[in-house]
Amino acid sequence: MQMDYSIFSNFHGQLLVGFSGGADSTALLLMAARGSEKSGCGLLAVHFNHHLRGRESDLEAENAEKFARKLNVKFLKIDLHISPGGNLESRARQARLEKWKELCKNYSDPVVLLGHHLDDRIENLFIRIGRGSNASGLTGMQLYSVVGGVKFFRPLLIHTRSEIEEFLKENGITSWAVDSSNLSGDFTRNALRNKILPEFYRLFSGGKKAVAATLENLAYDAAYLDETAMNYYNNADDRYEQSFWYLHRDKAMICRMLRLLCKEFFNDDSPLTAGAIHHFADMVENQKSGICMLDEKRILHFSGGMIYPHRELPEKILWNWREKRSIVWGSWRFTAEMITELPENITLYQACFNVAELPEILEIGVPEEGEKMVPFGRKSAVKIKDLRIKRKIAAFPVNPVLRTTQKQALFLPGIRHSGEYPVTPGKPGIMISAEKIKDFAGKTCKK
Known part of the structure; x- marks a missing residue:
């Protein structure tokens, strides 16, 4: 089997190879070691020990390290402790992804190489069919992909398992790790590999190449639908x-x-x-x-x-506006400014108070259940919820409340302010302004 080493000329950063020690990842590491010599990329073999098979798992890790050293490739073992139980394969995959994310932060332009091959892609197709996936899901295992910000590349995806084993033998490699659980029918993928797919290939003469053609056709459909959806969304x-x-x-x-x-x-x-x-x-x-x-x-x-x-709402905070003229609570910034007279036009995001009477320590937080405020110009208290509804402001995202430490509501940005601590004509006052500095998607608001 001929390997295309020229693909490595496309990479200029760090290459991280997922290396289990099995046939596919052994071929991948051998291929990457040769290809990276020409491209000048850094190379690191990464072995995940899931500790699911006792001594067998540890022995695989030891042998994987020996092979990497034989190729003069740096080796890193990462221990993952996945508890046995349901969704084992999915939980292990997610745990590996989190580790890839952490690892990639240490390198410039990192790319993770995985040894998935055509047999894996076909097995993935059948598993996704059983889960009701759409065309994008059925063809999710691609040559290039980005998941969680991590760039993945699968150079063996067009080759079958038997072709990969043939490549190893041609290069004098006759032994590799074989997970004993791969021979069991206990896991969905193993049942497909050992029972269902052999019978499928016996019934359909086109075999793996025919399924590969189906995957390519589905991928064309998925790409068109994905692009159409992106255009709708972005525009x-x-x-x-x-x-x-x-x-x-x-x-x-x-x-x-x-x-x-x-x-x-x-x-x-x-x-x-x-x-x-x-x-x-x-x-x-x-x-x-x-x-x-x-x-x-x-x-x-x-x-x-x-x-x-959904965002976790910030805890309430105390604000000494005399010592600190500006403070941030969640996506809001409150600012205190001395004034000598009342401004002509006060917005719903501003409130003025008597500087001599306003308590110097205030509280900022979310509206509490049943909380009330006496609005400016009113004598009786009104529920904050009713004031919000009158302004036709949705309950979420939450607008904060500025109150005294005695739970006296003073200011509801965008809604109302109270008549407490009014500014005395001819005497200095304090104007408190509130502005939203981030939108609900967490992006900085434009001024």
């Missing part, structure tokens, strides 16, 4: 509005644009479950308000016809 000024999603609620588009939204809000575009996508589509179609939990880390708020990312 829309109203993409945070439920109405935008309602207009583009076609299932082929909504799942792809939702993934782009997750990338923007959470920097995480990993695939969502069918249930999560259905939940999102249901809230859009029925114009619901409330929380849409896509998974444990990606949570959306539907409020006032808008879609917001």
Whole structure:
């Protein structure tokens, strides 16, 4: 089998090779060692020891290090302690991804090389079929991909497992690690590899090459749909509005644009479950308000016809405005400015108080349940919730409350301010201004 070493001329940074010691990763490391000599790239073999098979796992790590040293390649072993149980393969994959993220931070322009081959890609296709994936999911294992900010490259993806083993033998390598669990039918992928796919190939004479052709055709369809969804999403000024999603609620588009939204809000575009996508589509179609939990880390708020990312609300803070004239709470900045007379036009984001009477230590936080304020010009207290609704301001994202340490609400930016501690004509006052410095996506607001 001929390997194309010229592909390494495209890389100029650090190459990190996922090296288990199995046939595929052994061939990959050999290929990378030869290719990186010409390109001048740095090379590091990275071995993950999952500690799932006792001494067998440790022995594989030792042999992997010996082989890397034989090739004069730097070696790094990373210990992962994955508890046995459900979704083992998925949990192990996620744990490895987190380690790749950490590792890549230490290098300039890093690329992770993985030894996936055509057999892996076919197995992945059948697994995704069983999970109800769309065309993008079915063809998710690509030559190049970026996941969680990590760049992955799979140079063996067009070669079969048998071709890779042939390449090793041609280069005098006759032994490699064989995971004993690969021979078991206990795991989904192993059952496919050892039982289902051999029978499938027996029934269909086209074999692996025919399935590979199907994957390529699906990839063309997926690329077109992904590009169309990206154009819709990037060209829309109203993409945070439920109405935008309602207009583009076609299932082929909504799942792809939702993934782009997750990338923007959470920097995480990993695939969502069918249930999560259905939940999102249901809230859009029925114009619901409330929380849409896509998974444990990606949570959306539907409020006032808008879609917001869930953010942990900041704890309340104390502010000594005499000592510190500006303070930040969450996405808001409060500023205290001395004034000699009342400004002619005061906005809803400004409030003026008597500098001699206003307590020097104030509190900034979220509105509390049932909290009230006596608005300027009124004698009786009104619930903050009612003031917010009157201004037609959604419950989320939350506007802060400036109050005394005795829980007396003074200022609701964008809504109202109280009549407490009024400015005395002819005497100095203090004007407190509030401005939003970040939008709900966490981006800096333009002034």
